[in-house]
Amino acid sequence: MLDKGNVLVAFGGGPTAVINETLVGVVLECRFRVRNVYGAKNGVKGIIGQEFVDLTRETNHNLELVAGTPSAALGSTRMKPDAEDCEQMLRVMRAHNIRHFFYIGGNDSAETTRIIAESAAVIGYDLRCIHLPKTVDCDLVQNDHTPGYGSAARYVAKYFLGGNRDNWALPGIYIVVTMGRHAGFLAASAALGKQFPDDGPHIIGLPERPFVLDRFLGQVDDAMRKYGRCVVAVSEGIHEGDGVPITAKLAQHQEIDAHGNQQLAGTGVLGDWLFHQVKTRTSYSRVRVETLGYGQRSYPDRSDVDAREAREVGEKGVQFALGDNQNGSVTIVRTGPYTVDFGLERLEAVAGLTRTMPPEYLTECGTNVTDAFHIFVRPLLGSGMPHMYRLRENPVPKIDLDRMFV
Amino acid sequence: MLDKGNVLVAFGGGPTAVINETLVGVVLECRFRVRNVYGAKNGVKGIIGQEFVDLTRETNHNLELVAGTPSAALGSTRMKPDAEDCEQMLRVMRAHNIRHFFYIGGNDSAETTRIIAESAAVIGYDLRCIHLPKTVDCDLVQNDHTPGYGSAARYVAKYFLGGNRDNWALPGIYIVVTMGRHAGFLAASAALGKQFPDDGPHIIGLPERPFVLDRFLGQVDDAMRKYGRCVVAVSEGIHEGDGVPITAKLAQHQEIDAHGNQQLAGTGVLGDWLFHQVKTRTSYSRVRVETLGYGQRSYPDRSDVDAREAREVGEKGVQFALGDNQNGSVTIVRTGPYTVDFGLERLEAVAGLTRTMPPEYLTECGTNVTDAFHIFVRPLLGSGMPHMYRLRENPVPKIDLDRMFV
Numbered sequence: 153m154l155d156k157g158n159v160l161v162a163f164g165g166g167p168t169a170v171i172n173e174t175l176v177g178v179v180l181e182c183r184f185r186v187r188n189v190y191g192a193k194n195g196v197k198g199i200i201g202q203e204f205v206d207l208t209r210e211t212n213h214n215l216e217l218v219a220g221t222p223s224a225a226l227g228s229t230r231m232k233p234d235a236e237d238c239e240q241m242l243r244v245m246r247a248h249n250i251r252h253f254f255y256i257g258g259n260d261s262a263e264t265t266r267i268i269a270e271s272a273a274v275i276g277y278d279l280r281c282i283h284l285p286k287t288v289d290c291d292l293v294q295n296d297h298t299p300g301y302g303s304a305a306r307y308v309a310k311y312f313l314g315g316n317r318d319n320w321a322l323p324g325i326y327i328v329v330t331m332g333r334h335a336g337f338l339a340a341s342a343a344l345g346k347q348f349p350d351d352g353p354h355i356i357g358l359p360e361r362p363f364v365l366d367r368f369l370g371q372v373d374d375a376m377r378k379y380g381r382c383v384v385a386v387s388e389g390i391h392e393g394d395g396v397p398i399t400a401k402l403a404q405h406q407e408i409d410a411h412g413n414q415q416l417a418g419t420g421v422l423g424d425w426l427f428h429q430v431k432t433r434t435s436y437s438r439v440r441v442e443t444l445g446y447g448q449r450s451y452p453d454r455s456d457v458d459a460r461e462a463r464e465v466g467e468k469g470v471q472f473a474l475g476d477n478q479n480g481s482v483t484i485v486r487t488g489p490y491t492v493d494f495g496l497e498r499l500e501a502v503a504g505l506t507r508t509m510p511p512e513y514l515t516e517c518g519t520n521v522t523d524a525f526h527i528f529v530r531p532l533l534g535s536g537m538p539h540m541y542r543l544r545e546n547p548v549p550k551i552d553l554d555r556m557f558v
Numbered sequence: 559m560l561d562k563g564n565v566l567v568a569f570g571g572g573p574t575a576v577i578n579e580t581l582v583g584v585v586l587e588c589r590f591r592v593r594n595v596y597g598a599k600n601g602v603k604g605i606i607g608q609e610f611v612d613l614t615r616e617t618n619h620n621l622e623l624v625a626g627t628p629s630a631a632l633g634s635t636r637m638k639p640d641a642e643d644c645e646q647m648l649r650v651m652r653a654h655n656i657r658h659f660f661y662i663g664g665n666d667s668a669e670t671t672r673i674i675a676e677s678a679a680v681i682g683y684d685l686r687c688i689h690l691p692k693t694v695d696c697d698l699v700q701n702d703h704t705p706g707y708g709s710a711a712r713y714v715a716k717y718f719l720g721g722n723r724d725n726w727a728l729p730g731i732y733i734v735v736t737m738g739r740h741a742g743f744l745a746a747s748a749a750l751g752k753q754f755p756d757d758g759p760h761i762i763g764l765p766e767r768p769f770v771l772d773r774f775l776g777q778v779d780d781a782m783r784k785y786g787r788c789v790v791a792v793s794e795g796i797h798e799g800d801g802v803p804i805t806a807k808l809a810q811h812q813e814i815d816a817h818g819n820q821q822l823a824g825t826g827v828l829g830d831w832l833f834h835q836v837k838t839r840t841s842y843s844r845v846r847v848e849t850l851g852y853g854q855r856s857y858p859d860r861s862d863v864d865a866r867e868a869r870e871v872g873e874k875g876v877q878f879a880l881g882d883n884q885n886g887s888v889t890i891v892r893t894g895p896y897t898v899d900f901g902l903e904r905l906e907a908v909a910g911l912t913r914t915m916p917p918e919y920l921t922e923c924g925t926n927v928t929d930a931f932h933i934f935v936r937p938l939l940g941s942g943m944p945h946m947y948r949l950r951e952n953p954v955p956k957i958d959l960d961r962m963f964v
Contacts, residue, residue: 163727166728167723167724167727167728169720188954190954191949193951202954202956202957204953204954205949205951205952205953205954206952206953206954207949209950209952210949210950210952214947214949214950217945217947218947218948218949220944220947221723221945221946221947221948222720222723222724222946223720223723223724223726223727224727224728225727225948225949226949227726227727227728227729228727228728229728230728243959243963244957244959246963247957247959247962247963248954248957310857310858310859311853311857313858314575314628314629314852314853314856314857314858315851315852315853315856317573317627317628317629317856318573318628318629318852318855318856319852320629320633321569321573321629321630321631321633321634322572322573322630322633322634322635322636323633326852328851420826420829420830420847420849423826424826440851440852441826442849442851442852443826443848443849444851445721445734445846445848445850446720446721446724446725446732446846446848447717447720447721447853449724450720450721450723450724451716451717451720452716452719452720452944452946453716453859453944538626538858538859539623539627540627540628540858541620541623541624541626541627542624542627542631543597543611543613543616543620543624543631543632544611544615544616544620545599545611546611546612546615546616547610547611547612548594548596548608548610548611548612548654550608551608551650551653551654553649553650553653556653557649557652557653
């Protein structure tokens, strides 16, 4: 039975490795239910400009292939629509007889969805609005975790699995900056790079706790004394207790310097600053700092668990909207080790709010994670995570050369 | 039949994802041929200091697991031994009755192997010395390619496969700096991130050709006009025609500035400089620069082709030394599409020499690669390389809203 209206789906914000799964979940679940499923190119920009593609005309086969491809297949946008934009979007939706709107994104996208739903209600236009969660930062409230996070955490964990062995082979101080502006979930996933007791990361810098430089340098020194090396994971969002990310302060400073580098905020400046602090305030010479990039959200080695949850999020959204005639934000709820179910929260309960790591995931000192976090994150990384092995190092007795070659 | 002496194996230089395969190839091929196989910890440092582990006492099973683990399981070193060091190493080898020495590394390690072989010959000490190739840069002469490169190229190619789609979804200028100080093979492997005709990388900066800034900025502009976006791969070794890497010049300049950042050479400075040039000399606002790190040599997602060749290199080395009583450097020779065989070159023919990309792999303008390079590199990436798919984008006709909502 075909529903009376059409469906519109769009992306907002940064892409992930599994965001297309959610899109395809929506499209396939809509088939045989509605006449047309439209996709807006580049999120709200494409809605305002009527840049629609007819997803109904896609083959199921190509949709499945697109589902397995990282990054947003309709394009995305960083644009935050204002009231006027929302009014225009509603005009466009009415013109195209859109009766179900699915917006895939983070808490900003949830806020956009909420505004559109509210505006439609005000003018009495019958429109169901569903926000479908997506973020590598895992910072959506009401969710155990969000689609996109598992694959990003898999990349970070695998990066540290290899990076830790690299640092073991050529010892020194190795600092890696990860994404995660408000929540430390992604930086914390570096802890999965640890297998042997002396493995790194030895320190994890998280935005949930103040970054105390002197303590940090002391911890680096401790690790160097204990292990002869030190691996550090740092979230790009760390701050010194005032809530203002160090990255933001450095970018501001750079702007004053007119170096033209201010947009490196979140890219290289935090790493450069940490490098400078370690180099000038410790005596260790081999220091290496890296800042992870788009690989965190786009590297084609996704978590199968993440992928299937992202797909179901899309399917469930359609069931809630078309089957149950509801608005809301689809959520992932953990029901056991490891099972999940999907819920629907009011848009107001998710929109614009930020979730951070709960205290039980952090050690007392705040620079490492607990077993509870390991139990939380491990299933999300999916199948086929590699293990690292090392030699047993049976020593060969030394020979007194001076006595031998007299 | 047990040979009279013992075997020593060690690593030199940066690790790779498959370097342990070569180690294990040596150890397993030596079993039942010699009494003891020793591994030196941290390369020549461990030889000088007699830091040996008895690899004969490792289980076959653990050796196989270590073979599958990235990074150098004996540890490595950046140390370049001088004449005195080589003399000391020879004393240690004589004390431990080492009669076969295998050194796994790049052209510097080949040079070390050559010096030790020569010194042994001078004093009439019977020692077979074999250099086993390893480098992610693929810059060893006499080789079609080298163990470690295939896995590194796989990482870079996959990184660009995802990164290109990311840049498509949120368009702008996206520049990624790769390893490769003297040879562009690794930066060039970014070309494998290209599937559709408009995919990036649109420009590849290689040390084999001078980097001309004005031309580069013109090419960026061309791509932006043509595709609305631009993806760039740049080798850390690019120079402006004088052979001195831009990175080295920037580091020197920073040293004068006393910013304490000089060691970032090869890490962030080249990316920062490119960012600054693009931001100040073009009108485009969305510019993102990343510098790939140790993931290129340690990310646990290796090429199976690379892994099996690395293993055979170790095995063949033992056969050449113990079976044929020869010194030399084991080489990989391509014999067909796609088959290889292994040869043995004189140490002098490999030691200290650098191979760069042959002209037929570069397009005339020097900022992209030819089909010949694709044919060269594709088999080396191994099985299971992902493919990217996209929607067919069947457009939905626009509606004249002003006419509709009169």
